[in-house]
Structure formats: structure tokens, C-alpha cells
Amino acid sequence: MAAIPAECLVCLDESGALTNLARLDGGSPRGGRTLGTAPGGRWERVTILGALGLEGLVGTMSIAAATDGTVFLAYLEQGLLPALRRVEPDAVLVMDNLAVESEEVVHPNG
Numbered sequence: 001m002a003a004i005p006a007e008c009l010v011c012l013d014e015s016g017a018l019t020n021l022a023r024l025d026g027g028s029p030r031g032g033r034t035l036g037t038a039p040g041g042r043w044e045r046v047t048i049l050g051a052l053g054l055e056g057l058v059g060t061m062s063i064a065a066a067t068d069g070t071v072f073l074a075y076l077e078q079g080l081l082p083a084l085r086r087v088e089p090d091a092v093l094v095m096d097n098l099a100v101e102s103e104e105v106v107h108p109n110g
Helices: 069-087
Strands: 008-019 047-055 056-063 092-095
Touching: 008 069, 047 069, 056 069
Parallel strands: 008 092
Antiparallel strands: 008 047, 047 056
């Protein structure tokens, strides 16, 4: 990694969240009752995918679903790779251990 210029490094990560965002604990005076509210309705999972280089964010995407091979492939083909070709064509992607399954392999140059 030391031989790769910093301006070519682009870090890719994925994060998921649930839309319920309700606290599961709270505090109150001794003997008192802890009150709170939680959103009602249907809770959903939201996935945020994005890449960060020295120039800032590149090719971000959010989707109301968990990340699987199909979602990740769509993100690469429709979001990240076209943006990288414009911004940093010599980019080297650095990814964590995201485990998605897909039968297709995507090459950044087409």
C-alpha cells in the first residue's frame, strides 16, 4: 500500500441502520418512571454505500434494503464506477470485509 499514491486511494464502505431508532434504556429519579416515545408503523432497514477519496465522497447510494450481491453490483455499475472514471480513473479501491455473494465479476474498465 505504501507504493500507491494517496490521491489514488478510495475507501469503500457500507453501513446499515434500522429506521426504528428507539432507545432501549433511559434514566429517571429513584422510584420514578422513565418515559419515552418510539416511532410507530413499519420499521425498515436502510443501507448506505459510499466511497471516500482525498477529494471527498464519490458515488454514494442508499437503499431501503439489506446489501446483497445484486444491490452491491448495481451500486458498482450504476454509481461508483462511472463516478470513479470521471474523478479518479487510476483509483485503487480499499474495501473492508463486506461479504456479498454474486456470480458476476465487475472489472473497473468495463
